[in-house]
Amino acid sequence: SQTIHQWPATLVQPVGSPLSLECTVEGTSNPNLYWYRQAAGRGLQLLFYSVGIGQISSEVPQNLSASRPQDRQFILSSKKLLLSDSGFYLCAWSSYYGYTFGSGTRLTVV
Amino acid sequence: GEDVEQSLFLSVREGDSSVINCTYTDSSSTYLYWYKQEPGAGLQLLTYIFSNMDMKQDQRLTVLLNKKDKHLSLRIADTQTGDSAIYFCAEMPDTDKLIFGTGTRLQVFP
Numbered sequence: 001s002q003t004i005h006q007w008p009a010t011l012v013q014p015v016g017s018p019l020s021l022e023c024t025v026e027g028t029s030n031p032n033l034y035w036y037r038q039a040a041g042r043g044l045q046l047l048f049y050s051v052g053i054g055q056i057s058s059e060v061p062q063n064l065s066a067s068r069p070q071d072r073q074f075i076l077s078s079k080k081l082l083l084s085d086s087g088f089y090l091c092a093w094s095s096y097y098g099y100t101f102g103s104g105t106r107l108t109v110v
Numbered sequence: 111g112e113d114v115e116q117s118l119f120l121s122v123r124e125g126d127s128s129v130i131n132c133t134y135t136d137s138s139s140t141y142l143y144w145y146k147q148e149p150g151a152g153l154q155l156l157t158y159i160f161s162n163m164d165m166k167q168d169q170r171l172t173v174l175l176n177k178k179d180k181h182l183s184l185r186i187a188d189t190q191t192g193d194s195a196i197y198f199c200a201e202m203p204d205t206d207k208l209i210f211g212t213g214t215r216l217q218v219f220p
Contacts, residue, residue: 036210043213092153099143100155
């Protein structure tokens with residue numbers, strides 16, 4: 001069966017520090033992968049999506065970047081975090097019938 | 111454009127029916143989805159409807175689609191306290207990007 005893993009579950013980081021969030025998928029090959037952010041009290045915003053290794057599309061200009069070094073690995077990064085980067089980050093992969101989401105990472109930048 | 115709109119809050123009494131509404135703008139979406147997000151968790155696919163259908167029923171859930179008006183609704187019969195969550199509608203235009211609504215926070219009180 002297909003599973004998606006995201007870690008860490010929670011993270012508190014100081015402003016200006018780097019960030020690396022990892023997402024891995026099991027049980028499928030060549031999935032489309034996505035990073036979403038949910039700011040407090042707001043909906044989900046698509047940040048990045050990837051259709052294959054090394055292929056990243058950015059949806060919104062921002063302080064974050066994404067990479068896909070392996071078929072089933074999707075990484076969200078930042079060199080220097082801003083307060084506005086706080087939020088709930090969700091990784092997902094898609095199939096014909098919809099998306100499957102990871103359990104999310106709650107990032108608080110202080 | 112790709113905008114999906116929902117009302118932000120809905121409060122219902124336990125045992126009553128809940129109706130969550132959604133409007134979307136991209137008529138090319140083949141599938142439309144409803145996701146549920148419980149506090150601090152990722153998103154769980156509740157149900158989906160193919161764009162050539164008007165209605166889909168799955169136990170306590172009924173999805174109605176008015177393609178002419180680009181209106182989607184989710185009805186939860188006999189609403190329980192465990193149904194309290196944020197509900198997101200989403201569309202998937204041909205680009206294979208899932209576009210979410212802002213989410214409706216459903217609160218069920220005894």
